[in-house]
Amino acid sequence: MLIDACHATENHIHSISEPSIDAESLKKITEISKPLSLFYDENILEPMRKLKLDQTEGAYFLIQLLFSKVNISGLTKNTKDMCEKIIDISNNELHNYYVYIKNINNYCLRVTEITKLIFMIHEYDNREREVILLSKFFSILDASLIEEI
Numbered sequence: 001m002l003i004d005a006c007h008a009t010e011n012h013i014h015s016i017s018e019p020s021i022d023a024e025s026l027k028k029i030t031e032i033s034k035p036l037s038l039f040y041d042e043n044i045l046e047p048m049r050k051l052k053l054d055q056t057e058g059a060y061f062l063i064q065l066l067f068s069k070v071n072i073s074g075l076t077k078n079t080k081d082m083c084e085k086i087i088d089i090s091n092n093e094l095h096n097y098y099v100y101i102k103n104i105n106n107y108c109l110r111v112t113e114i115t116k117l118i119f120m121i122h123e124y125d126n127r128e129r130e131v132i133l134l135s136k137f138f139s140i141l142d143a144s145l146i147e148e149i
Contacts, residue, residue: 029135036124036131043120051113056097063090064118 021029053061067083067090075083098107 032131032134036127039127040124044117044124047113047117047120051110051117053114056094056101057110057114060090060094061114061118063087064114065121068118 051057063086067086094111098104098110104110
């Protein structure tokens with residue numbers, strides 16, 4: 001799938017081929033993972049392509065993804081406070097970028113689209129965990145390596 005004139009990516013995998021896995025297991029894996037793959041294409045890849053994030057928006061997007069999950073167990077209060085401060089600074093920087101550099105005063109729709117994309121990535125993550133759990137439950141795939149990540 002073409003992202004823009006300079007960047008391209010393959011369509012997300014709708015079928016799996018791996019010589020070391022028998023045909024029946026591949027069919028089961030494909031059946032379980034295809035809805036996830038379609039979700040990725042329709043709700044993440046296509047909206048991201050349409051948004052055409054520039055470098056500053058991309059940085060904002062990544063900061064939101066990396067630092068917004070402060071409810072992870074084991075994080076200290078100091079770490080959580082630091083994450084909130086980074087997000088606050090990022091929001092201010094994006095506002096200043098839109099208003100003073102791009103001269104856009106009505107940027108709410110664009111930020112909303114970025115926020116929806118972030119939500120969809122979190123939803124994809126949840127669905128991927130469900131696929132791994134199903135694969136493990138039905139003994140289709142050994143997901144021990146994936147679970148460690």
